[in-house]
Amino acid sequence: MKIAIFGSSGRTGRLLCEGALARGHEVTAHLRDPDKLADLDPAIERVAGGLSDEPGIARALEGADVAISALGTVDRKANTVLSDATKAILAAMQRSGVGHFAAVTSLGCGDSYGQVNSRLMKLIIKTLAKEIWADKDRQEEAIRRAGIDYLIVRPGGLTNGEPSGEWTELRGGQRSKGKQMIARADVADYILSRCEALPFGNDTVMLV
Template sequence: MNIVVFGANGPTGRQVTAQALAEGHTVTAVTRRPEQFPAGDARLRVAGADVFDPAAVSRAVAGQDAVVSTLGVPYGRKPVTVYSAGVTAISRAMTEHGVRRLVCVSSAVLFRVAAPGETFFFRKVVEPAIARTVGRTVYEDMRRMEETVRDGDHRWTVVRPAGLFDADAVSAYQVATSRLPGRFTSRADLGAVLLREAVDDRHVRAFVDVRTTQGVPGILDVIRKEAFGGRG
C-alpha cells in the first residue's frame, strides 16, 4: 500500500513511518526539513514540502492509497492555522488525485466530556486550564480542522489521543469511538492506530480515542515535557 505521512519528521510521524515500512508498505514522508529525516529504506521517499504550499501537497498526494496527517505545533499564544490549513490543502489534493482514505490526529480534549473515572481536580481544573489557556490556540485550530474533515466527502477518521508520551514499543492499547478512561497515549500506540485505520478502514467517518494502559508516566512529567516542548 502507498501511504503518505504529513508531519513525518515529528515523533508521531516517525512512528507511523517506521511501523508502515516494517509492515512492507511504501511510504512518502512529507516534512519541511527533509535533510533531517532518516533515510535508508528502499520503500521510503522523503518529500520536502510545506502544507501551506498547495502545489507541493498535491505532488506528495499523487499516486497514494491513503493519507495520514500527524501535523502538530507546540502550545503558544500566537494564532495557529497549520491544522486547518494543512487538512484543507490535503483534502483538495486528495480530491484532485482521487485518493479517498484520510486519517489525522487531533486531541481527546475535543470530545468535550471528561474521561470516565477522572478525578474532580483533573476534570475541573487541570484539563480546562490547559485547554483554555496554554493550549487554546492549538485546540481552536484542531476544531477547525475536524470541521473541515467532517464536512468533506472523503473516507476519513480522526484519532483523538490523550496526553502524548514516548514508549519503546506498541502496547495492548484501547480504542473506542467515545472517550476512554486514562490520561495518556504513547506515540507508539498512536502510530499503530493511525496505521491500522489507514490500512484497514476500521472506523470510517468517526472520531476515535486511543489510550495506553501499561507503563504510563506521572501527570507532572508529561505536562512538564509536552505542554511546552511540542506536540505530534
C-alpha cells in the same frame, strides 16, 4: 498499499513512517526539510514542501491509497496553521482521487472535552493551549466536511514509551478511568492497523 504521511518529521510522524515501512507498505513523507529524516530507511520517499505548497502536497499524494496527518503546533497565539494545512491536503486529495484520510488531533477536541479526566489538563486546554485546541477543532470540522472517508484519532497525553500493543478506544460519551496517557508508538500502530482495514467509516476515536 502506498501511504502518504504529512507531519512526518515530528515524533509521531517518524513512527508512522518507520512503522508503515516495517509493515511492508510504500511510504511517502512530506516535510519542509528532507534532511530531517536522513537517518531513516532510504526506501522512504521524501517530498519537500511547505504546508501551503500545493505542488508539493500533490506530489506526496501521487499513487497514494491513504493519507495520514500527524501535523502539530506549539504556537499558543491565535492561528490557523493546522486547519489551513489540513484543508490544503484535503483539497489535493479530492483533485487526485485519494479517498481515505487519517488525522491525529487530541483528546479534549470537539465533543470530547467532557471525557478529559485531569482537571489540570482541562484548565490547560481552556487557557494556555486554548488557541491550539481551537484550531484543532477547526481542523476536525474541515475533515468532516470534505466528503472523504476519514479517521480522526484523539489520543490522550502522549509519551515516548515503548509500544504496548494495547489501547482503549472511546467513542461518543464513553469515558476511561485513571490517567489518560498513551505511547506515540501505540498511536502509530493503531492508525496503521486501521489503514490496513479500510475504509475508516468516518470514525472519530478517543485513544488512551
